[in-house]
Structure formats: C-alpha cells, structure tokens
Amino acid sequence: MRKAILIIISILLTYSYNTYAQGGAKGSISGKVTDANTKQPVDYATVSIFKQGSTSPFNGMSTDAKGSFKIDNVPAGDYKVTVDFLGYQKTTIEHVIVGGNPSTSVLNNILLQPSSKQLQTVNVVAKAPIIENRIDKTVYNAANDLTSQGGVAIDVLKKVPQVTVDIDGNVELQGNANVRFLINGKPSSIFGASLADALQAIPASQIKSIEVITSPGARYDAAGTGGIINIILKDNKVQGINGSINLAAATRRENGSFNFSARKGNVGINAFFSGNAQLNTTVLSNSTRTSTDADGNVSTLAQNGSASSKRSGYQSGLSFNWSITPKDEFTATVGFNHFGNSNAGLTNQLQQQYNPANTLLSTLASARNSDSRFSANAVDWSLAYKKNFKTEGQTLEFLFNSSRSNNTSRYSQQQDYLTGGYPSTGSRANNPGKDRETNVSLDYVQPVTKSFTLETGAKVVINNLSNSVVTDSLLNDGSYINNADQTYGFNYKRNIYAAYVSATFSVFNKFLDLKPGLRNEYTTTTADFQNVTIPSYNTLVPSMVLSHKFNDAQSIKLSYNYRIERPDYRDVNPFYNISDPYNISTGNPNLKPEKSNSLELGFNQSFNSGASFSANVFYRHNSDDLQDYSTRYDVLTINGRDYYDVLLSQRANIGTQTSVGGNLFASVPVTSKFNLRSNVFLISRNNNNPGIANVTGFGYRINLNASYQFGNDLTAEAFGNYNSSQRVLQGTRPQFFFYNFAVRKQFMDKKASIGLMATNPFGLYVNQRSVTEGVGFRQLNLRQLPFQSFGITLSYKFGKLEFSKNKGERGNNEGGENMPSAPEGGGTK
Structure with a gap:
C-alpha cells in the first residue's frame, strides 16, 4: 500500500x-x-x-x-x-x-470603516459550537463546556470525538495509544516525563480548545501512529487590558487559573498562571494470580491492599506579540510547568504452592509497605516570525522552540514476612533525569495560481536525555547499603532531520480538492547502553487527502497516512522498577519503531436548524507493533539477586495489529433552549503475533450530553460516558462509566459566574475488574477508585473590549475568553 x-x-x-x-x-x-x-x-x-x-x-x-x-x-x-x-x-x-x-x-x-458609534456594553449571543468538523481536524471548544470546567485536561479529552480515556488517564486516539501531544502547536518535554500526570496538571479552565488530527499532512512530524492532539491554551489579542480569574473547589480536586492580557496598537502581552491539586485519595486493590511451573506445581499469589495518592501541578506562561508591520509578526513565549505525585500503601500478600495432587506444599504470608514519588519541572520557550508577502497566501514562517525538563522518580519498599522466619527485605531507588528538546523549523507557502498552492519546509529536532540511578538494598539490621549492580547512569541522544513538500489543488472542474504530500525524516540515535547499538534509519512518509464539498453544509473526505512511533527513553531505559517485587517493570533498549498505514473516510453535514452530523470510518495496519507485554518467571535474577514468582513487564515489538473502526457524532437543538449531543466510537482490533495466539477484541465508547438554557444567564448540563470492556493482547481491559451534572449562573452583565458540579453523585467508587494472562499464569484484578465529587466554580472577567480590529480579534464569547482562532501550530509540527 x-x-x-x-x-x-x-x-x-x-x-x-x-x-x-x-x-x-x-x-x-x-x-x-x-x-x-x-x-x-x-x-x-x-x-x-x-x-x-x-x-x-x-x-x-x-x-x-x-x-x-x-x-x-x-x-x-x-x-x-x-x-x-x-x-x-x-x-x-x-x-x-x-x-x-x-x-x-x-x-x-x-x-x-469602523463604526463611530461608541459601544458601552457588547453582548454577542452567538458562540462557537462545541464541536467543529474541519477538513483536516476536529476542534472541541472547551470554553463552552460546563461539566468539565472544574476538572483538568483529562476530563475535557473524555468528551472529544474519537478520543478514549481510561480511569487512570491513559489516552487513545482512534483506539491507538501512540498519540503525539502538542501545546499551542508546539512540542513540550513535559509530556515525555509522564503523559497522564501532565494532562492532569492542566486545568480545564485554562483550555480554549482541543484539536484532533487523525490524518496529519506532510507538514506535521511523522511521530504518533494514532495521530496528533493539540491543546490550545487561552490567549487574547483584543485591544486594551483584559483578563479572567477561574476557581474551582471540590471534594476530590481543586484548581484555579488567572489570565491577563494587555494590547496597545501593534504590541501585546499575555500572561497566565494555573494550578491544581488532587486531594488525598485512597484506592483499594485486590488481585489473585494462579500460575503453573514446569513440574506441574500450582502457585497462587493473593495481594490485598490500599494506597493513598496525591497529585499537584501548576503552570505559568508569558507571551509577547509584536506586529512589526501589517505583514510581519514576531512572537516570543516562555512557560514553566510543574507536576508531581506521591503514592503510599500497605499490601497484605499470601503465597501458596500446591503439587499436582493438590497437596499444599508451602505457605508464605507477608506485608509490604511501599512509597513512590515523582516530580517534573519543565521550561518551554519559543521565538516565531511570520512574513506575509504581497501575493495573497504567500507566507514564510520561522520557529525556534526549546523545552527543558528535570524529572525525578523514587521509590522505597519493605517486605516483612509473617511466616517462614525470613528476615525483612527491601530496596529504595532514586532516579533523576534530564530531557532537552530543541526544534527549529522553516515553512514556506507559495500560491502558484488562485487554485494551486505549493508548501515546503524543513525541520531539525535535537533531543538529549540523561539519566542516573542510585539503588540501595535493606540489610538485616535495618540500614541500607548501596547496590552497585543497580546503580548506573546513561545518556540518550536522538536527532531528526526532516523536509517536506505538499500541494493543494482541484481537479475535474473543482469537483475534487486534493492535497498530496511527501515528508522525509532521517533519524540518528546514540545511547550508552551496554552491548546495544541503535542503527540510524530513513523514513519516507507519504500522505494524501481527497475532499469534495457538496455545498457549504455538506462535505466528504478520504485520507491516507503513513506514520511511525519511535520508542521513547522510558521504553528503552533498562532501569528495573522493583517497588513491587512480584510485579517488576523495565525498558527494552532493542525496540524498533512502530510503522502504521491508515485510511480514513469522513462525512460532515450541518443543517439550517443548527443541527450537525459527522461520520468517520478508518482502517489502520501497524507492523512492529509496540505493546506492553508481561512474562512470568518462577525465579528472576536481576544483577545477582533472585526474585520469585515475578511478572516482568516491558514494551516489545509484537507482530502486527489491524484496527477497523468508526465514529458517529450528532448535535441536535431539540428546541431553542434544549440541546442534545452524542458521540459513539466503535473499534475492532486484531493482533497477529508470531509464537503467540492471535487476539481479536471489540470495544466501544458512547456518551450523551444534554444542556438547557434557562433564560440568558442560567444554564444546566448533564453528561454521561461509557467505555466498554475489551479483549487485549494479554487479557481484558476494564469497563468504565461516569456521569457529571453542572449548573452555571451568570451575573454582572455576564462578567461573573458561579457554578455547581457533581461527578458520580450516587456512587463512591468506580470498580475496575480486569484479567491479565499469559504463558503459565492468569491474574484477576479488582481496583476500587473513589470517583465521586461535589464542587463549586467561580469565574470573573475584567477589562474593556475595544473594537479596533486587529488580526485574530474576536468579540465577547459567551462561556470563554475573547480568543483568536487557534494557531496552525507554527512550523512543521
């Protein structure tokens, strides 16, 4: 293909x-x-x-x-x-x-000509729809979403078409977890530290919109076989001084944000600060593993415990925009991001072994105390220049973007044996690391004729990572001694050199619009892992979009995409995480990039009544498929020490995966005040794995949103979401259901609002039942996560709206800021 x-x-x-x-x-x-x-x-x-x-x-x-x-x-x-x-x-x-x-x-x-009439107060009733289906992306306008405003980015993503989020914050796009995340069109090393934590550190009140790009063109990086999710944060290009304050307090999470902008003539600045905290949450867990060794003996391992966890994070940013001339624009930005989490728990464990005759051979009871902590600090800064030439549509863009993060993860665990007379065992480890990523890109657009446009550009990505690990082992007297075999450091460097060309034109008397593109990426990687050499490789990345617009309200699109997923340093890091000696994880330095071919067909229809409908179907085939894989060992020796009855988890290139699925979205204004919105996602995945049984699993996600406008200043909304269970490579993924209610009252000429919200008000826990199985073992898991929450939100907008029309300026937007349209990302994304 x-x-x-x-x-x-x-x-x-x-x-x-x-x-x-x-x-x-x-x-x-x-x-x-x-x-x-x-x-x-x-x-x-x-x-x-x-x-x-x-x-x-x-x-x-x-x-x-x-x-x-x-x-x-x-x-x-x-x-x-x-x-x-x-x-x-x-x-x-x-x-x-x-x-x-x-x-x-x-x-x-x-x-x-600007109107000479002075406008003291401007209220624009119209607002951007929640969902916009564009030819190259789907846009979710989060500023008008009530039930997510007290939450974080993860809560917003749960509502976005074609995106699936599990209860732990793991994100999939069209059923694929290999997603490229951007902030304002630019990469950030904060996502490389811990994606789930980073997404839970961004308050929903700080998000203007989320762009979902399932078929990226040649201008975009080839990384991410699932596609691209671009989080657009709020900014402001309205003349004068404007700002907003948003606060949310709830029984499970608290967050807040402050936005400020000032613009005079052709110069403007934007500043923001946002933060959130997940309050102490206790998660209950229970698992039972049954395994059989080579002699036919059956071992059972029961683990029953609880763990308390906390999360917190904050972001700040400052941007400077200077319209040097009507055709020259310069933008500089700097931002700081921080997030962290901590987990502490007690697990009671019972290990028993039976012979083939079902006679009990041994019993070992123990209690494990564990503690783990993670923190990340990142600084992102960029310089962008855009030149518009006299010819309409002819542009030159330059972007320099640098991201630096310092991350630290640590754990400690001690296992006390209640039977058998064994001394206590334990370990602790400290794992600091640094991530440096620099992107330099140049993009040029040349309209050849009014209906034919050529685009080209080049990009360099320089990524440097360093990591050091210090591990100590517990002695019988309760003191610790350094474990030299698990104390080491490494450096990992990866450079990507890319260039692309694409064209946009029409054929058959403008019946069909085409956008073919070709991108080339050359990747070099060096790492000082012992006995590991990572070869350089070249990737030729074709893309194609064919679209037809029946009229202003109806269009159809067919696209093809070839993409890759490079293993990141967490996937290749050989560090052994032994915070649970029965469930150990490590990286695999020998991983190869995953490669993907995908086809997508989409149809959009809007109606005069305000209703809209879209349907997408897709086919995706991955080779060298990157998957998490668990292997059981009777005895696993790590640097001279033996661990018994262990599940070792790591990423691996496992055969191929073929996915077929579709997404249906509909928005219906039942009356002028009552609106219904629904989204249905279906997927069937088949894993073809040499040496392992083929696995086929079907899953679906369905949600429903209802909103009602009580007059001009009181709105209520309800949202429910269900993710089905699904068969995966080694077992089943648990189902997940949640529901939200929210109401908002606006006052002071809609400058201020107060809201009430509730999540799962009729149930304290969400029960997560799953199965993990492989050669010689089967494990049943139950996790009970507190998900119920009640809260209140407050917001206030200040400043004066001046109608001196500049590029990107907007009028008041009910439910959100005075925002420009989302940037195209600047540079080869």
Missing part, C-alpha cells in the same frame, strides 16, 4: 499543476476585506450576494483568518455584494458582473 501511495503522490506532486491547468472553472466572486484604518484583515466578516432588485441574499459566506473569501458556483449575471461585521459600517458594492465559462469577478481589497 505504502509503495503504491508513494508512486501516486509523486505523480500528483509532479504533474498537479498541469492537471489544474487543464480543468475549467465556474463563475465566482472573490475578494479580501480589510480594516480601513489599521490595514489588518477582517476575519469572520459576513459577505452576502443579492440578485439585483432582491432584498434577500441567495448566497454568501464568512471571510477566513486572512480576510479572504471566494464564492463559487455563481451563475452569470449582475449582482449586489454587501460586507458587514460588528463594529464596522456596512459596505455595499453594486453591479458586480459575473460572466460565463469561466469567469471570476475579483473585488480586490474591500475597506471596512
């Missing part, structure tokens, strides 16, 4: 211009709308076309982020065009002539 797609894309990239030139065009009207004073583009201005003598428009659209518009399929004739936007005087252009076969009436630069 990949070779065939490469040939097709090469032909399209080579001959696409000729293909375009041979096509015809229907009549159209195009132009650009600009602020008459600032000369900045006016986006979201309303352009309407009237037949001469008619009082009602028969066609129209909104301008894009560059102030441009083009209305196709206009019959030959004489028309009147009007352009209107809040805060501006309406402009009318008479006698716009459209000829025939083909004809494009170009209105050039339409200047809008």
Whole structure:
C-alpha cells in the first residue's frame, strides 16, 4: 500500500499543476476585506450576494483568518455584494458582473470603516459550537463546556470525538495509544516525563480548545501512529487590558487559573498562571494470580491492599506579540510547568504452592509497605516570525522552540514476612533525569495560481536525555547499603532531520480538492547502553487527502497516512522498577519503531436548524507493533539477586495489529433552549503475533450530553460516558462509566459566574475488574477508585473590549475568553 501511495503522490506532486491547468472553472466572486484604518484583515466578516432588485441574499459566506473569501458556483449575471461585521459600517458594492465559462469577478481589497458609534456594553449571543468538523481536524471548544470546567485536561479529552480515556488517564486516539501531544502547536518535554500526570496538571479552565488530527499532512512530524492532539491554551489579542480569574473547589480536586492580557496598537502581552491539586485519595486493590511451573506445581499469589495518592501541578506562561508591520509578526513565549505525585500503601500478600495432587506444599504470608514519588519541572520557550508577502497566501514562517525538563522518580519498599522466619527485605531507588528538546523549523507557502498552492519546509529536532540511578538494598539490621549492580547512569541522544513538500489543488472542474504530500525524516540515535547499538534509519512518509464539498453544509473526505512511533527513553531505559517485587517493570533498549498505514473516510453535514452530523470510518495496519507485554518467571535474577514468582513487564515489538473502526457524532437543538449531543466510537482490533495466539477484541465508547438554557444567564448540563470492556493482547481491559451534572449562573452583565458540579453523585467508587494472562499464569484484578465529587466554580472577567480590529480579534464569547482562532501550530509540527 505504502509503495503504491508513494508512486501516486509523486505523480500528483509532479504533474498537479498541469492537471489544474487543464480543468475549467465556474463563475465566482472573490475578494479580501480589510480594516480601513489599521490595514489588518477582517476575519469572520459576513459577505452576502443579492440578485439585483432582491432584498434577500441567495448566497454568501464568512471571510477566513486572512480576510479572504471566494464564492463559487455563481451563475452569470449582475449582482449586489454587501460586507458587514460588528463594529464596522456596512459596505455595499453594486453591479458586480459575473460572466460565463469561466469567469471570476475579483473585488480586490474591500475597506471596512469602523463604526463611530461608541459601544458601552457588547453582548454577542452567538458562540462557537462545541464541536467543529474541519477538513483536516476536529476542534472541541472547551470554553463552552460546563461539566468539565472544574476538572483538568483529562476530563475535557473524555468528551472529544474519537478520543478514549481510561480511569487512570491513559489516552487513545482512534483506539491507538501512540498519540503525539502538542501545546499551542508546539512540542513540550513535559509530556515525555509522564503523559497522564501532565494532562492532569492542566486545568480545564485554562483550555480554549482541543484539536484532533487523525490524518496529519506532510507538514506535521511523522511521530504518533494514532495521530496528533493539540491543546490550545487561552490567549487574547483584543485591544486594551483584559483578563479572567477561574476557581474551582471540590471534594476530590481543586484548581484555579488567572489570565491577563494587555494590547496597545501593534504590541501585546499575555500572561497566565494555573494550578491544581488532587486531594488525598485512597484506592483499594485486590488481585489473585494462579500460575503453573514446569513440574506441574500450582502457585497462587493473593495481594490485598490500599494506597493513598496525591497529585499537584501548576503552570505559568508569558507571551509577547509584536506586529512589526501589517505583514510581519514576531512572537516570543516562555512557560514553566510543574507536576508531581506521591503514592503510599500497605499490601497484605499470601503465597501458596500446591503439587499436582493438590497437596499444599508451602505457605508464605507477608506485608509490604511501599512509597513512590515523582516530580517534573519543565521550561518551554519559543521565538516565531511570520512574513506575509504581497501575493495573497504567500507566507514564510520561522520557529525556534526549546523545552527543558528535570524529572525525578523514587521509590522505597519493605517486605516483612509473617511466616517462614525470613528476615525483612527491601530496596529504595532514586532516579533523576534530564530531557532537552530543541526544534527549529522553516515553512514556506507559495500560491502558484488562485487554485494551486505549493508548501515546503524543513525541520531539525535535537533531543538529549540523561539519566542516573542510585539503588540501595535493606540489610538485616535495618540500614541500607548501596547496590552497585543497580546503580548506573546513561545518556540518550536522538536527532531528526526532516523536509517536506505538499500541494493543494482541484481537479475535474473543482469537483475534487486534493492535497498530496511527501515528508522525509532521517533519524540518528546514540545511547550508552551496554552491548546495544541503535542503527540510524530513513523514513519516507507519504500522505494524501481527497475532499469534495457538496455545498457549504455538506462535505466528504478520504485520507491516507503513513506514520511511525519511535520508542521513547522510558521504553528503552533498562532501569528495573522493583517497588513491587512480584510485579517488576523495565525498558527494552532493542525496540524498533512502530510503522502504521491508515485510511480514513469522513462525512460532515450541518443543517439550517443548527443541527450537525459527522461520520468517520478508518482502517489502520501497524507492523512492529509496540505493546506492553508481561512474562512470568518462577525465579528472576536481576544483577545477582533472585526474585520469585515475578511478572516482568516491558514494551516489545509484537507482530502486527489491524484496527477497523468508526465514529458517529450528532448535535441536535431539540428546541431553542434544549440541546442534545452524542458521540459513539466503535473499534475492532486484531493482533497477529508470531509464537503467540492471535487476539481479536471489540470495544466501544458512547456518551450523551444534554444542556438547557434557562433564560440568558442560567444554564444546566448533564453528561454521561461509557467505555466498554475489551479483549487485549494479554487479557481484558476494564469497563468504565461516569456521569457529571453542572449548573452555571451568570451575573454582572455576564462578567461573573458561579457554578455547581457533581461527578458520580450516587456512587463512591468506580470498580475496575480486569484479567491479565499469559504463558503459565492468569491474574484477576479488582481496583476500587473513589470517583465521586461535589464542587463549586467561580469565574470573573475584567477589562474593556475595544473594537479596533486587529488580526485574530474576536468579540465577547459567551462561556470563554475573547480568543483568536487557534494557531496552525507554527512550523512543521
């Protein structure tokens, strides 16, 4: 498949211009709308076309982020065009002539004059929909989501189409856990430290939107076989001084955020600080493992205990934006991120062994006290420059982005034997590490004609990681001595050199829009693991998008993608985590990249009533599939020490995985005040593993959101989500169900609000039952996690809204900030 797609894309990239030139065009009207004073583009201005003598428009659209518009399929004739936007005087252009076969009436630069009327208070009733289905991504506008506002990024992701989140915060996109996460279109080393912890350190009130990109084009990095999730944080480009304060207090989690922006003319700054804390939570666990050795003896291991856990984190950031000229923009940002967690627990253990005749051979009872802690601190900073040329759509972008994080993980455990007369055993380890990642990219867009655009760019990624481990063992007198065999350090370096080219054009008289692309990435890796050499490799990454727009409300898209997943340093780190001597984990330095071919077909439909519907189906085939795999050992020797009845878990390249699935989303305004929204995700996975039995599993996720508007200032919302159980490579994944309720009251001209929220109010625990099995063992697991929560949210917005229209400026957005549209990410993402 990949070779065939490469040939097709090469032909399209080579001959696409000729293909375009041979096509015809229907009549159209195009132009650009600009602020008459600032000369900045006016986006979201309303352009309407009237037949001469008619009082009602028969066609129209909104301008894009560059102030441009083009209305196709206009019959030959004489028309009147009007352009209107809040805060501006309406402009009318008479006698716009459209000829025939083909004809494009170009209105050039339409200047809008700001309205002289002083606006003391501006309330815009319209707001962005929760879900936006765009041609290349799905956008979830979190600012208008009530039930998630007291939570964190994980809570928002649970509502996003095609995204699945389990109770521990593990994220999958279209059923694939290998997801590339970005913040404001840029990578951050904070995700490499601990993805689940990082996502639980970002308050939902700080998130403007989440972009889901299941079929990334050539401009994006090839990493992430599942796709890309881009978290857009709130910022502000409105003139004047503006800001907001958000606070949430609940029985399970507390968080808050502060946002401030100031802009005068062409210079602006944004600053924010946010933090959260998960209060002390006690999780109950119970597991029973049954295993058989080579002699037919049966061993059972029962572990029953509880563990208390805490999480906390905070973020801060500062950005400076300077519109040097109307066509030159410079942005500098710096941010600091911190999160950490701690877990402490007591586990009672009973180990028994029986011979084939079911006679008890031995009994060993013990109690294990354990403690583990993790913390991460990261600093991200970037410099970006964008140049817009005189030719519409011609741009040059430069991005320098650097991320540095310091991470520390440590554990201690002591096992006291209640039978057998054995002395206590134990260990403790301290594992500090550093992660340095630098991205430098250059992107150029060249419109060859009005309907043919060429994009190209290059990128360098430099990643340096260092890690050191100090492990001590418990002596009989209660003191500790250094374990030299488990004390070491290593350095890991990976560089990626990438370049890409893509084209956007139409064929068959603009019936079909195409975007073929080709990206090349060369990867070099060095690591000072003993007896391990990681070879360099080159990856050619084709992509293709074909789309057809039936009308402004209906479109269909077919895309192909080839992507890879490189093992990260946690996957290859040979450090043994022995915080539980019966369940040990380690990395695998010999891992290879996972490779993926995927096809996706999507259909979107919107209706005049405000309802919308989308459907996506996909096929994905992974080779050298990266999976967590557990192997049981009667005796496992680690650096000269024996551990008994052990499950060793590590990542491995295990055969192939084929996934087929689909996603259905619908939003229906039942009345002007009552809205229903539902999302259904289905997937079937087949793992074909040489030497291991093939495994096929079916799973689904379904949720329902209902909201009701009681007047202009009181809103209520309810949300329920169910993730089914699913058969996986070694056992079953547990089901997960939760539900939320929220109500919000706005006051002070909607500058302030107070809300009440509840999560699982009728049940204290969520029970997680799962099975893990492999050669010679089967383990039943039960975890009981406290999930019930009651809370209150408070928010206040301050500042004055001035209608001096700058690029990206918006009016008041009910439920959120005065936000510009989400950035395209800056650079080759």
